[in-house]
Amino acid sequence: MMRALISVSDKTGIVEFAKELVSLGIEIISTGGTYSKLKEANVPAIEISDLTGFPECLDGRVKTLHPIVHAGLLAIRSNESHMKQLQALNIETIDMVIVNLYPFKATILKDGVTRAEAVENIDIGGPTMLRAAAKNYQDVAVVVDPADYSIVLKELKEEKEVSLDTKFYLMQKVFMHTSSYDTMIADYLRKQRNDYELPETLTMTFEKVQDMRYGENPHQKAAFYREIGKKQGSITDAVQLNGKELSFNNINDTNGALELLKEFTEPTVVACKHGNPCGVGSDTDIEKAWDKAFLADKVSIYGGIVVANREITLAMAEKMKSVFLEVVVAPSYEVEALEIFKTKKNIRILELKGIEITQEENAYDLKKVNGGLIVQTIDSKLLIEEEVKVVTDRTPSEKEMEDLLFAWRVVKFVKSNGIALAKDKQSIGIGPGQVSRIWSTKQSIDHAQELIGQNATKGAVLASDAFFPFDDCVEEAHKAGITAIIQPGGSIRDEDSIKKCNEYGITMVFTGMRHFKH
Template identity: 55%
Template sequence: MKKRALISVSDKTGIIEFAQGLIEAGFEIISTGGTKKTLQDHGVDVIGISDVTGFPEILDGRVKTLHPNVHGAVLAKHDDKNHAAQLAEHNIEPIQLVCVNLYPFQATISKPEVTVEDAIENIDIGGPTMLRSSAKNHEYVTVIVDSNDYPTVLTELKQNGGVSKTTNRRLAAKVFRHTAAYDAVISEYMTELADEENPESLTVTYELKQSLRYGENPHQKASFYKKPLGSVFSIANAKQLHGKELSYNNINDADAALQIVKEFDEPAAVAVKHMNPCGVGVGRTILEAYEKAYEADSTSIFGGIIALNREVDKATAERLHEIFLEIIIAPGFTGEAVEILTSKKNLRLLTIEFDIANKTERKLTSIEGGLLIQDRDSYCLKDAEVKVATKREPTPAEWKALELGWKIVKHVKSNAIVVCDEQMTLGVGAGQMNRVGAAKIALEQAGERANGSALASDAFFPMDDTVEAAAKAGVTAIIQPGGSVKDQDSIRKADEYGIAMVFTGIRHFKH
């Protein structure tokens, strides 16, 4: 039987060598449009698609391969006498190999000035149809969508005279993943274009970035996937300058650190352990901010992850070098800083584009058999209708401390309490089953430093016991959402101790 291959590719990487290899293996080449011209320009004999269909390419190339002479040639079962008779009746010659990749829709919509018209024109129709037909009939047809598979196919053709069923099935599976991902990107684009908030179905796609050594624990397998056209301000788009491969826990903790540090415009440093901040500091310089973060909890920061929102200079690098850290994330590192920090073999140094504005992505959380999706908690104090609930209003210094605490507490696992001053956290109580328990942890950690401090709570006080504990520790200002049926009890207790208490009307649960 004469062997035929159909080639139609937007990405022409390696296609000349591949086509030449197919000819050496006894294939005739059928091709379309720009691919046909490229092959002919390099001396490859090509049969035009119009010679196969008996019909010209029309509608500016929108219709080329959508024809029975093509899809019949691809979908026929080669060992089915009925199929063979129908092919013969209609003068259709079978196609044994299809090599197609698609219009660059993702690359097109990633351009800043892309128009809707350009995006629509880059939705491939014939390509996915050809790929799906070929992949469905993979028992008889080899289908290739990835240039990385060219060498495998050519090697099997050369050594065995054909491509194995195992390889054909693997290639077909890749095709269906590829077309599904392609359609998912288009679906997301069109859904946003149509301003649909809760479509009846949700299709998402991610690309493998890294196979991880293990997950949260060594007995758990794990992988790291990246969202196409996802936020630039992301660990998935970080550039690693130095150090070991990131682990599952590293990635989670690094993301938590980034989400906190992006709250700040002034120089800020965030230390994270187990996805909770253990120390946050702000200052006039990034060195001062880091020193505050370190001073906040010099024990827990050991082995932690640090995110800084300014370039790391020599002086800051020297201080960072003094303790064991897993990861340092920053917009950049000076040459001197890199020289100092890379002396530690395993320390990961990551850079992130802090200055690039991104749309806020929704948060996806998997559950057994399902998926939860919600907006990210980007609500800030400036968005809230702040109300001073007590007789005494906060002083200017207390307002600054309250604002700092409110920025941080929404990133702490609930129930959450943060004790801080104007420049740093003093105590963090995270993930407790009751609020007074979280307060006791935060206040105990703050110790004597709690005198004159502010306390932030992610949700309202159902009892006045948290206010009592805060007052006895020396806290002078509290910020909380309010909204409890017992708010008046907390207000009275605050007034009793001369505490200024502010209600925001907004809670910040983080589970």
């Protein structure tokens, strides 16, 4: 007779599964709450303490950690010596293990959970049984996921056994599950200790949100995963109200737009395309902010992402409906505004509460490289206004300083080499990702003059994500009528740029901080 040991925290479908096993002539061994549930449902089962001859103790901490259990799991059936030892010890084999673990994740996600409560929900016996059964996969079928009950039952009914291939699949699933479980515990303990050093070995765990049709390009496979834990203000926390499934590029671009949006507290709209902002506007109300973001680049916004940090109104939705957009994100929508968006079946409308909530300062930023991973903490800093250093003869006016700080927030999220032009809290020209800073500068000026008008750059300000290596960018700024520049400083030729600014009456400030974004 085959024997199955069942001990589950997630009892979804377990009674029905156990009944099917019994109907196939399989004897059930069980523990604690699982045994009680099976007994209530009149499913015949042997209690673990009756099998081992040893009572559960220490508030249930010790129940399956026993040689009778583990010898029954680990004995290799084709090994004559193993089987003789079992016979001499009067131990029977266990042929199937159905175990899932204490709800550590659910525990740590509860509000107000204590460390003691979290630690108490670290499973010991469960992972030990799973690993033992999985190691002996050729002889033991081990099921950790209720979704696999049907696969096991189908094979038992049709073939009278679980196939070796399925056992191997179940083995792999066990080690993925226990690895994720242990990583979750390690991450929780690291945060409890406020240990934000980059560790000698790095393990991380994520949960799949969805499979995707493809990645950046149709020939690439892709899926979307989220971190374990409460991630308010992130795209993983958004609720989709309309439209097609989010694509790989949608998610990547929307995330970038949201991170830029979080730099602003006043009503602001960010439009993004291919990972770069193409229009940013701030004003006293969200509709005016939309007008600025849209007018900043009416061409590039086509097929783009729009995120807003205030409720989208009917009036704003009326203006947006004529523009082809891939994704719109806001903390809420007026009912009538949402109805307008829903007339376009493909546009993805996301509602994101807590849209202003930022990442933890020590969150990781990861980049996969061939054969490895480079890891850094996120670029959470911006600048302290009082520490901005005026390096030219002329000091910025109040309005210039307001626009300089606006432009600095924008350029932080422009791919390097990045240049952002702004006026009246509106981006008017963005030059991203050029291999030369002068090319980015010329591109931003050309875009502004082409898309908004020849006089758009007069009285505007310029932000550069890193220092000027030469004074040529100042020269171009002067030709365009730009009156103020913000940049990190730090070049050995800073003095050349400062002199050129003084010559043209341009005011320039240094932040002492760069924002490369590759």
